[in-house]
Amino acid sequence: MYDSTILAQILWTSTATAGFQVLFTIAFAIVLKVNKIWNFTQPALMGIAFYAMYVVVNPLGGPVFAGVAVALVVTGATAYGIERLAFATLRARNSGPIAFFIFTLVFAQFAIYVLTLVFTTEPRFMLQSMIWPMRLVGGVVVSDWDLQAIVITAVLAAALYLFLHFTRPGQFMIAVADNADLAEIYGIDKQAAFRLAMVIAAVFITAAMYIFGARLALFPELTLHVMIFAVAATILGGIGSIFGAAAAAVSISILQQFSVLVVDSRWQPLLVFALLFVAIVFFPEGVRVRRRARADGRASLPAMAGASRAAE
Amino acid sequence: MEYAASALILIGIFVILATSFNLIIGFGGLMSIAHPIFFALGAYTSGLATTRLGLPIGLAMPMGALVALAASVLLSLPALRVSGDYLVIASIGVQLGMLQIIKNLDWTGGPGGLVNIPPLFASVGWRPAFAYVTLVLVSALAAILLVRWIVSGDYGRAITAMRDDEEAFKALGRNTVSIKIMLFAIGSGLAGYAGGLYAHYFLYVTPEQFEILYSSAMLTMVVVGGLGTIWGPALGAVLLEALPQAVKFLDFPSSVMAPVQGILFTGLVLFFLFAWPQGLVGVRRALHRPEPEEEVDEAGAADGAGAGAR
Numbered sequence: 065m066y067d068s069t070i071l072a073q074i075l076w077t078s079t080a081t082a083g084f085q086v087l088f089t090i091a092f093a094i095v096l097k098v099n100k101i102w103n104f105t106q107p108a109l110m111g112i113a114f115y116a117m118y119v120v121v122n123p124l125g126g127p128v129f130a131g132v133a134v135a136l137v138v139t140g141a142t143a144y145g146i147e148r149l150a151f152a153t154l155r156a157r158n159s160g161p162i163a164f165f166i167f168t169l170v171f172a173q174f175a176i177y178v179l180t181l182v183f184t185t186e187p188r189f190m191l192q193s194m195i196w197p198m199r200l201v202g203g204v205v206v207s208d209w210d211l212q213a214i215v216i217t218a219v220l221a222a223a224l225y226l227f228l229h230f231t232r233p234g235q236f237m238i239a240v241a242d243n244a245d246l247a248e249i250y251g252i253d254k255q256a257a258f259r260l261a262m263v264i265a266a267v268f269i270t271a272a273m274y275i276f277g278a279r280l281a282l283f284p285e286l287t288l289h290v291m292i293f294a295v296a297a298t299i300l301g302g303i304g305s306i307f308g309a310a311a312a313a314v315s316i317s318i319l320q321q322f323s324v325l326v327v328d329s330r331w332q333p334l335l336v337f338a339l340l341f342v343a344i345v346f347f348p349e350g351v352r353v354r355r356r357a358r359a360d361g362r363a364s365l366p367a368m369a370g371a372s373r374a375a376e
Numbered sequence: 377m378e379y380a381a382s383a384l385i386l387i388g389i390f391v392i393l394a395t396s397f398n399l400i401i402g403f404g405g406l407m408s409i410a411h412p413i414f415f416a417l418g419a420y421t422s423g424l425a426t427t428r429l430g431l432p433i434g435l436a437m438p439m440g441a442l443v444a445l446a447a448s449v450l451l452s453l454p455a456l457r458v459s460g461d462y463l464v465i466a467s468i469g470v471q472l473g474m475l476q477i478i479k480n481l482d483w484t485g486g487p488g489g490l491v492n493i494p495p496l497f498a499s500v501g502w503r504p505a506f507a508y509v510t511l512v513l514v515s516a517l518a519a520i521l522l523v524r525w526i527v528s529g530d531y532g533r534a535i536t537a538m539r540d541d542e543e544a545f546k547a548l549g550r551n552t553v554s555i556k557i558m559l560f561a562i563g564s565g566l567a568g569y570a571g572g573l574y575a576h577y578f579l580y581v582t583p584e585q586f587e588i589l590y591s592s593a594m595l596t597m598v599v600v601g602g603l604g605t606i607w608g609p610a611l612g613a614v615l616l617e618a619l620p621q622a623v624k625f626l627d628f629p630s631s632v633m634a635p636v637q638g639i640l641f642t643g644l645v646l647f648f649l650f651a652w653p654q655g656l657v658g659v660r661r662a663l664h665r666p667e668p669e670e671e672v673d674e675a676g677a678a679d680g681a682g683a684g685a686r
Contacts, residue, residue: 102461102464102465157653160405161461162407163653165464166599166645166649167649169591169592169595170596170645170649171642171646173592173638174639177589177638178639181635181636185631285589289472292468292469292472295465295468299465331480333476334477337469338473340469341466341469344465344466345454
């Protein structure tokens, strides 16, 4: 019924489009895993990253890399501040989940209102031109944006994997994610791990916003809608499994793109909401074959302790 | 006169919304963001029942409340079956998804909204504005008294116990899911009723009136007034509905007015969350009872979920 080239094109495009979704999902999943917080401040960080780049590139006429650098600093500082000033305060007060929920949600809305006041509700493009060089590869159109999205996503995901598994700060984060109080007993600074998780999330969010902004327009409220994808992927991938969530993000993105063959475009956004419900009802623990991550985390604690003492 | 009536009606409607939201979030400890969509379901159901089906308003408004109540049960059943945390995720999905559906359907009026909704009192010859103000304010008082009745007595103590220590409550053999669903359903049903009141006074509804960002306005009323208190959200609603009226006199252009109001709302929540987590009602009580132990207890309870019925 459908030409194989068309199917290959959809598969390629959806894989490339999955790039920024994967990065948003990893950012959401790592804070949930380490800090144990459903980080609904993420739309605020997304908006701050995008508009920081936008201001440097457009009104100021700076190069894109300068925009990305400024966005990294501003978003990272905001994420650090959120953890240091807000999450740490609420934790110190033994606040319940409802206080975290109210803070994260209201902070996101506060940021959206501020961004709306400054930049209005008009969709903004980060770059002057959204047209990227293209080439035909076996009948499939491959743009430089596609390649860039895939490469950035792959490099960052691989870097995070290496960081978590082969560096001490990364292993400490896994230990804190597994059991923060126990990790602290073994001499690991759990507050530092919480702050680091937020900063890493900010790096992923900035990279994702760069990929997003290089192709699509943004208005402040859109960030809330984009975050839903990350939430659905995090649940489907299995809470606590960062790379499972990333894999779920790729799967959902491909499913969403292929749905153009059967679903009217105006109903397409509902697919993510439908998947969210499927995830909650049928896969609340995520779609997982094995639970390796948790087992690895537990086993690693004594090793973490030894490393921490050695570091001291 | 018309302006004052509209302001009073909006205040009354927001008292119902804040009070019902407080039942869910403050007393039940249930994290949900979907209150605006239940408000929308009530407004749209009542509006559609009268404009498309020709039903009498007296039947359409309770129908709106029932549809909101039923939708909340359908949402909470799967979410609460697995974990309370999932309710907030499900509620975000429902809020955004349902609004998308309303925008896409032709018979709801699509993005342009539903117009020509009939007024409640025009046909009976009363002075409509006065009659409507009376109806809304009586409804608001009834909502507050209903919540007070629910959270008082044995059942109220069970609700507080569940919210404060769910594991211990479960260990006593009590069913937490049924209590949560009941609180969520009643709170959402009240929001649906408020939606009907809104639709049959302002006579048109559009999807923009029920966007997810309106949840921050409701949260502000609850947190500023006092999470988990009886009269706090009502006080918060009165104060915070009066605030935008004051901002209107600054005569900002409409593109600036909405974000400025939003910044005020959300800024107040953040301020109260960290500076006065017990809210205005809690502050007043603390001023009258300055014993340190009680102050700490109240602040801690408000931090956790709410400070209990007062």
